[in-house]
Amino acid sequence: MLIGLVMTHIMRIFIRGLGLLNHKIGIQVLNFILLTFITALLCGLVEHQLLSRFSLFMPRELELLKRRGIWLMSIDGTISWCIYIFLWNAVYIIYHYERDYQQQQIDTLRLKSVVRELELKTIKSNINPHFIFNALNSIRALVDENPERARDAITELSNILRSSITMHKTETVMLRKELGIVEDYLALEQVRFEDRLLVDYHIDEQLLDKQIPPMILQTLVENAIKHGIGREVKGGVVSIAATIKNNFIELCVRNTGKLVYGNEDTGFGLNSIRDRLKLLYPGRSGFEIKQLTPETVEAKIALPA
Numbered sequence: 001m002l003i004g005l006v007m008t009h010i011m012r013i014f015i016r017g018l019g020l021l022n023h024k025i026g027i028q029v030l031n032f033i034l035l036t037f038i039t040a041l042l043c044g045l046v047e048h049q050l051l052s053r054f055s056l057f058m059p060r061e062l063e064l065l066k067r068r069g070i071w072l073m074s075i076d077g078t079i080s081w082c083i084y085i086f087l088w089n090a091v092y093i094i095y096h097y098e099r100d101y102q103q104q105q106i107d108t109l110r111l112k113s114v115v116r117e118l119e120l121k122t123i124k125s126n127i128n129p130h131f132i133f134n135a136l137n138s139i140r141a142l143v144d145e146n147p148e149r150a151r152d153a154i155t156e157l158s159n160i161l162r163s164s165i166t167m168h169k170t171e172t173v174m175l176r177k178e179l180g181i182v183e184d185y186l187a188l189e190q191v192r193f194e195d196r197l198l199v200d201y202h203i204d205e206q207l208l209d210k211q212i213p214p215m216i217l218q219t220l221v222e223n224a225i226k227h228g229i230g231r232e233v234k235g236g237v238v239s240i241a242a243t244i245k246n247n248f249i250e251l252c253v254r255n256t257g258k259l260v261y262g263n264e265d266t267g268f269g270l271n272s273i274r275d276r277l278k279l280l281y282p283g284r285s286g287f288e289i290k291q292l293t294p295e296t297v298e299a300k301i302a303l304p305a
Contacts (some may be wrong), residue, residue, distance in 0.1 A: 036085045132157070138191040153191060156184035164215060171280060172211035175242060175249075179203065181218050182240065189225055196235025197225070203242045212248055212303060213276050220253040220299045223269050228257030228297055244305055248286075251301040259291045273301070 099181050142150035161179045177249020179201075190197050221238060229236050243250050270289060277285040286302040 013016075036082060039085050093187070132161075134192055135188045138188065142191065149191070153188055158186050160183045160188075160218075163218075170214060172208045173214045174208065175203075175210050176208040176210055176267045178212055178217050179216065179240075179242075181215070182221050185218055185221060186225075186238070193229065193235055196232075197229055198235075199240070200237065201240050203240070204244060207242050207244060207249060210305065212249065212251065213280055216273060216276065216301065217251055217253070219269055219273060220251070220301070223299065224253050224255035224257075224297070227260055230257035231258075232256055245302075247305045248292075249303045249305050250300065252298055253294065253300075254298045257294060257297050259289065266271075270299075277301070 029271070036180060135153070139150050139153045142153060160181055160268070186197070186199050190199075216227075217240070221240065224238050229238065237251075237254075238256075239254040241250070241252040272288075274287055277287055284304045287300070289297065289299040292298040
Protein backbone atom coordinates (compact mmCIF):
# COMPACT_ATOMS: atom_id res chain seq x y z
CA MET A 1 0.00 0.00 0.00
CA LEU A 2 2.89 2.36 0.82
CA ILE A 3 4.30 1.72 -2.66
CA GLY A 4 0.95 2.68 -4.18
CA LEU A 5 0.74 5.90 -2.18
CA VAL A 6 4.25 6.94 -3.17
CA MET A 7 3.79 6.04 -6.85
CA THR A 8 0.38 7.71 -7.16
CA HIS A 9 1.80 10.86 -5.54
CA ILE A 10 4.62 10.86 -8.09
CA MET A 11 2.07 10.23 -10.84
CA ARG A 12 -0.01 13.19 -9.65
CA ILE A 13 3.04 15.46 -9.86
CA PHE A 14 3.71 14.05 -13.33
CA ILE A 15 0.11 14.66 -14.46
CA ARG A 16 0.08 18.25 -13.23
CA GLY A 17 3.57 18.99 -14.49
CA LEU A 18 2.80 17.86 -18.05
CA GLY A 19 -0.71 19.30 -18.01
CA LEU A 20 -2.27 16.01 -19.08
CA LEU A 21 -5.71 17.20 -17.99
CA ASN A 22 -5.57 20.13 -20.41
CA HIS A 23 -5.72 18.00 -23.56
CA LYS A 24 -8.79 16.90 -25.48
CA ILE A 25 -10.78 14.11 -23.87
CA GLY A 26 -9.62 11.46 -26.37
CA ILE A 27 -5.96 12.23 -25.78
CA GLN A 28 -6.57 12.32 -22.02
CA VAL A 29 -8.04 8.80 -22.11
CA LEU A 30 -5.05 7.44 -24.06
CA ASN A 31 -2.59 9.21 -21.76
CA PHE A 32 -4.23 7.83 -18.62
CA ILE A 33 -4.42 4.28 -19.98
CA LEU A 34 -0.72 4.41 -20.83
CA LEU A 35 0.15 6.08 -17.54
CA THR A 36 -1.90 3.55 -15.58
CA PHE A 37 -0.10 0.62 -17.20
CA ILE A 38 3.39 2.12 -16.77
CA THR A 39 2.75 3.06 -13.12
CA ALA A 40 1.25 -0.36 -12.36
CA LEU A 41 4.25 -2.09 -13.97
CA LEU A 42 6.67 0.02 -11.94
CA CYS A 43 4.71 -0.72 -8.76
CA GLY A 44 4.89 -4.44 -9.52
CA LEU A 45 8.64 -4.30 -10.16
CA VAL A 46 9.36 -2.25 -7.03
CA GLU A 47 7.15 -4.48 -4.92
CA HIS A 48 8.82 -7.71 -6.03
CA GLN A 49 12.30 -6.22 -5.81
CA LEU A 50 11.67 -5.20 -2.21
CA LEU A 51 10.12 -8.53 -1.32
CA SER A 52 13.02 -10.36 -2.92
CA ARG A 53 15.72 -8.18 -1.35
CA PHE A 54 14.33 -8.51 2.16
CA SER A 55 13.28 -12.16 1.74
CA LEU A 56 9.66 -11.45 2.47
CA PHE A 57 8.24 -14.01 0.06
CA MET A 58 6.28 -16.95 1.36
CA PRO A 59 7.84 -20.38 0.55
CA ARG A 60 5.26 -21.03 -2.18
CA GLU A 61 5.83 -17.58 -3.71
CA LEU A 62 9.60 -18.06 -3.47
CA GLU A 63 9.41 -21.34 -5.40
CA LEU A 64 7.24 -19.68 -8.03
CA LEU A 65 9.72 -16.79 -8.27
CA LYS A 66 12.60 -19.20 -8.94
CA ARG A 67 10.67 -20.92 -11.72
CA ARG A 68 9.21 -17.84 -13.44
CA GLY A 69 11.68 -15.06 -12.67
CA ILE A 70 11.23 -11.57 -11.27
CA TRP A 71 9.94 -10.05 -14.55
CA LEU A 72 7.11 -12.53 -15.05
CA MET A 73 6.14 -12.24 -11.40
CA SER A 74 6.18 -8.45 -11.77
CA ILE A 75 3.87 -8.67 -14.77
CA ASP A 76 1.44 -10.79 -12.75
CA GLY A 77 1.49 -8.16 -10.01
CA THR A 78 0.95 -5.47 -12.61
CA ILE A 79 -2.60 -6.70 -13.21
CA SER A 80 -3.51 -6.14 -9.56
CA TRP A 81 -1.79 -2.79 -9.55
CA CYS A 82 -3.58 -1.78 -12.76
CA ILE A 83 -6.91 -2.10 -10.98
CA TYR A 84 -5.67 -0.04 -8.03
CA ILE A 85 -4.06 2.65 -10.22
CA PHE A 86 -7.09 2.78 -12.52
CA LEU A 87 -9.40 3.39 -9.56
CA TRP A 88 -7.04 6.05 -8.22
CA ASN A 89 -6.96 7.77 -11.63
CA ALA A 90 -10.75 7.61 -11.89
CA VAL A 91 -11.18 9.21 -8.47
CA TYR A 92 -8.54 11.85 -9.24
CA ILE A 93 -10.08 12.74 -12.60
CA ILE A 94 -13.59 12.95 -11.14
CA TYR A 95 -12.29 15.14 -8.31
CA HIS A 96 -10.41 17.32 -10.78
CA TYR A 97 -13.41 17.82 -13.05
CA GLU A 98 -15.77 18.40 -10.13
CA ARG A 99 -13.43 21.01 -8.68
CA ASP A 100 -13.02 22.70 -12.06
CA TYR A 101 -16.79 22.62 -12.60
CA GLN A 102 -17.43 24.24 -9.23
CA GLN A 103 -14.78 26.86 -9.90
CA GLN A 104 -16.29 27.50 -13.31
CA GLN A 105 -19.71 27.94 -11.71
CA ILE A 106 -18.24 30.39 -9.19
CA ASP A 107 -16.44 32.29 -11.97
CA THR A 108 -19.64 32.36 -14.03
CA LEU A 109 -21.65 33.73 -11.11
CA ARG A 110 -18.99 36.36 -10.46
CA LEU A 111 -18.96 37.31 -14.13
CA LYS A 112 -22.74 37.53 -14.22
CA SER A 113 -22.64 39.70 -11.11
CA VAL A 114 -20.09 42.03 -12.71
CA VAL A 115 -22.07 42.18 -15.96
CA ARG A 116 -25.28 42.82 -14.01
CA GLU A 117 -23.63 45.64 -12.08
CA LEU A 118 -22.25 47.15 -15.29
CA GLU A 119 -25.66 46.90 -16.96
CA LEU A 120 -27.31 48.62 -14.02
CA LYS A 121 -24.69 51.37 -14.02
CA THR A 122 -25.10 51.82 -17.77
CA ILE A 123 -28.86 52.09 -17.44
CA LYS A 124 -28.65 54.38 -14.42
CA SER A 125 -26.08 56.64 -16.06
CA ASN A 126 -28.72 57.62 -18.62
CA ILE A 127 -31.40 58.38 -16.03
CA ASN A 128 -30.69 62.07 -15.51
CA PRO A 129 -33.38 64.78 -15.01
CA HIS A 130 -34.29 66.30 -18.39
CA PHE A 131 -35.73 69.36 -16.76
CA ILE A 132 -32.46 70.88 -15.49
CA PHE A 133 -32.41 73.79 -17.93
CA ASN A 134 -36.11 74.48 -17.41
CA ALA A 135 -35.54 74.40 -13.65
CA LEU A 136 -32.60 76.80 -13.92
CA ASN A 137 -34.67 79.18 -16.04
CA SER A 138 -37.46 79.03 -13.46
CA ILE A 139 -35.00 79.70 -10.64
CA ARG A 140 -33.51 82.62 -12.57
CA ALA A 141 -36.97 84.15 -12.91
CA LEU A 142 -37.62 83.66 -9.18
CA VAL A 143 -34.41 85.34 -8.05
CA ASP A 144 -35.87 88.85 -8.48
CA GLU A 145 -39.55 88.27 -7.75
CA ASN A 146 -39.29 85.70 -4.94
CA PRO A 147 -35.73 85.21 -3.62
CA GLU A 148 -36.82 82.95 -0.75
CA ARG A 149 -38.61 80.58 -3.13
CA ALA A 150 -35.56 80.71 -5.42
CA ARG A 151 -33.36 79.50 -2.56
CA ASP A 152 -35.78 76.65 -1.86
CA ALA A 153 -35.80 75.75 -5.56
CA ILE A 154 -32.01 75.61 -5.62
CA THR A 155 -32.09 73.23 -2.64
CA GLU A 156 -34.71 71.06 -4.36
CA LEU A 157 -32.67 70.89 -7.55
CA SER A 158 -29.54 70.04 -5.56
CA ASN A 159 -31.36 67.19 -3.81
CA ILE A 160 -32.49 65.74 -7.13
CA LEU A 161 -29.06 65.99 -8.74
CA ARG A 162 -27.38 64.51 -5.66
CA SER A 163 -29.78 61.58 -5.72
CA SER A 164 -29.23 61.08 -9.44
CA ILE A 165 -25.46 60.98 -8.94
CA THR A 166 -25.40 58.77 -5.82
CA MET A 167 -27.96 56.27 -7.12
CA HIS A 168 -25.07 54.24 -8.61
CA LYS A 169 -23.98 53.29 -5.10
CA THR A 170 -27.14 51.41 -4.14
CA GLU A 171 -29.66 49.13 -5.79
CA THR A 172 -32.62 50.17 -3.64
CA VAL A 173 -33.77 53.02 -1.40
CA MET A 174 -36.65 53.46 1.02
CA LEU A 175 -39.90 54.61 -0.55
CA ARG A 176 -39.98 57.65 1.76
CA LYS A 177 -36.65 58.83 0.34
CA GLU A 178 -37.83 58.32 -3.22
CA LEU A 179 -41.01 60.27 -2.45
CA GLY A 180 -38.86 63.11 -1.11
CA ILE A 181 -37.10 63.33 -4.48
CA VAL A 182 -40.44 63.19 -6.30
CA GLU A 183 -41.79 66.01 -4.12
CA ASP A 184 -38.71 68.14 -4.86
CA TYR A 185 -39.08 67.42 -8.57
CA LEU A 186 -42.78 68.32 -8.62
CA ALA A 187 -42.16 71.46 -6.55
CA LEU A 188 -39.72 72.64 -9.22
CA GLU A 189 -42.12 71.79 -12.02
CA GLN A 190 -44.91 73.68 -10.26
CA VAL A 191 -42.74 76.79 -10.45
CA ARG A 192 -42.80 76.39 -14.22
CA PHE A 193 -46.38 75.19 -14.71
CA GLU A 194 -47.90 77.17 -11.81
CA ASP A 195 -51.63 76.38 -11.52
CA ARG A 196 -51.54 74.20 -14.65
CA LEU A 197 -50.06 71.36 -12.56
CA LEU A 198 -52.05 69.72 -9.78
CA VAL A 199 -50.64 66.85 -7.71
CA ASP A 200 -52.23 64.39 -5.34
CA TYR A 201 -50.79 61.48 -3.36
CA HIS A 202 -52.30 58.20 -2.20
CA ILE A 203 -49.53 56.52 -0.21
CA ASP A 204 -49.94 53.56 2.12
CA GLU A 205 -47.84 54.63 5.11
CA GLN A 206 -46.95 51.00 5.85
CA LEU A 207 -44.86 51.04 2.67
CA LEU A 208 -42.73 54.08 3.48
CA ASP A 209 -39.83 51.95 4.75
CA LYS A 210 -40.04 49.42 1.91
CA GLN A 211 -37.14 49.26 -0.54
CA ILE A 212 -37.60 50.21 -4.20
CA PRO A 213 -35.10 50.95 -7.02
CA PRO A 214 -33.81 54.54 -6.77
CA MET A 215 -35.27 57.17 -9.12
CA ILE A 216 -37.74 54.68 -10.60
CA LEU A 217 -40.82 56.50 -9.31
CA GLN A 218 -39.26 59.82 -10.26
CA THR A 219 -38.79 58.52 -13.80
CA LEU A 220 -42.51 57.69 -14.02
CA VAL A 221 -43.46 61.13 -12.72
CA GLU A 222 -41.02 62.85 -15.06
CA ASN A 223 -42.49 60.91 -17.97
CA ALA A 224 -45.99 61.97 -16.88
CA ILE A 225 -44.97 65.64 -16.80
CA LYS A 226 -42.93 65.70 -19.98
CA HIS A 227 -45.20 63.65 -22.22
CA GLY A 228 -48.52 64.29 -20.51
CA ILE A 229 -49.01 67.56 -18.64
CA GLY A 230 -46.47 69.39 -20.79
CA ARG A 231 -48.49 68.67 -23.93
CA GLU A 232 -51.79 69.85 -22.48
CA VAL A 233 -52.63 73.53 -22.94
CA LYS A 234 -54.64 73.59 -19.73
CA GLY A 235 -52.23 71.33 -17.89
CA GLY A 236 -53.66 68.59 -15.72
CA VAL A 237 -53.32 66.34 -12.72
CA VAL A 238 -50.56 63.93 -11.68
CA SER A 239 -51.72 61.31 -9.19
CA ILE A 240 -49.14 59.20 -7.35
CA ALA A 241 -50.12 56.06 -5.44
CA ALA A 242 -48.26 53.35 -3.53
CA THR A 243 -50.27 50.38 -2.33
CA ILE A 244 -49.74 46.71 -1.51
CA LYS A 245 -51.67 44.00 -3.32
CA ASN A 246 -51.16 40.23 -3.22
CA ASN A 247 -47.72 40.64 -1.57
CA PHE A 248 -46.63 43.08 -4.28
CA ILE A 249 -45.88 46.78 -3.92
CA GLU A 250 -47.76 48.68 -6.63
CA LEU A 251 -46.43 52.08 -7.65
CA CYS A 252 -48.95 53.87 -9.83
CA VAL A 253 -48.68 57.24 -11.60
CA ARG A 254 -51.65 58.65 -13.48
CA ASN A 255 -51.60 61.82 -15.51
CA THR A 256 -53.81 63.86 -17.75
CA GLY A 257 -52.87 63.30 -21.38
CA LYS A 258 -52.63 60.90 -24.28
CA LEU A 259 -50.26 57.96 -24.53
CA VAL A 260 -47.78 58.63 -27.34
CA TYR A 261 -46.39 55.50 -28.97
CA GLY A 262 -43.05 55.42 -30.74
CA ASN A 263 -41.63 58.46 -28.95
CA GLU A 264 -37.87 57.95 -28.61
CA ASP A 265 -37.51 59.76 -25.27
CA THR A 266 -40.52 58.03 -23.77
CA GLY A 267 -39.32 54.69 -25.09
CA PHE A 268 -35.89 55.06 -23.51
CA GLY A 269 -37.26 56.10 -20.13
CA LEU A 270 -39.76 53.24 -20.00
CA ASN A 271 -37.28 50.71 -21.40
CA SER A 272 -34.77 51.69 -18.73
CA ILE A 273 -37.43 50.90 -16.10
CA ARG A 274 -38.11 47.51 -17.68
CA ASP A 275 -34.39 46.71 -17.86
CA ARG A 276 -33.76 47.67 -14.24
CA LEU A 277 -36.70 45.61 -13.01
CA LYS A 278 -35.53 42.64 -15.06
CA LEU A 279 -32.05 42.84 -13.56
CA LEU A 280 -33.14 43.46 -9.96
CA TYR A 281 -36.22 41.22 -9.81
CA PRO A 282 -35.97 38.64 -12.61
CA GLY A 283 -39.39 37.10 -13.16
CA ARG A 284 -40.77 38.76 -10.01
CA SER A 285 -41.84 42.21 -11.15
CA GLY A 286 -44.12 43.88 -13.64
CA PHE A 287 -44.50 47.14 -15.53
CA GLU A 288 -47.23 48.45 -17.78
CA ILE A 289 -48.37 51.76 -19.20
CA LYS A 290 -51.75 52.25 -20.82
CA GLN A 291 -54.44 54.73 -21.76
CA LEU A 292 -56.72 54.21 -18.78
CA THR A 293 -59.43 56.60 -20.00
CA PRO A 294 -59.60 58.90 -23.04
CA GLU A 295 -58.02 61.64 -20.92
CA THR A 296 -55.82 59.67 -18.49
CA VAL A 297 -52.61 57.66 -18.85
CA GLU A 298 -51.64 55.14 -16.17
CA ALA A 299 -48.16 53.72 -15.54
CA LYS A 300 -47.87 50.96 -12.97
CA ILE A 301 -44.93 49.06 -11.45
CA ALA A 302 -45.29 45.90 -9.34
CA LEU A 303 -42.43 44.88 -7.03
CA PRO A 304 -42.12 41.99 -4.55
CA ALA A 305 -43.03 43.29 -1.09
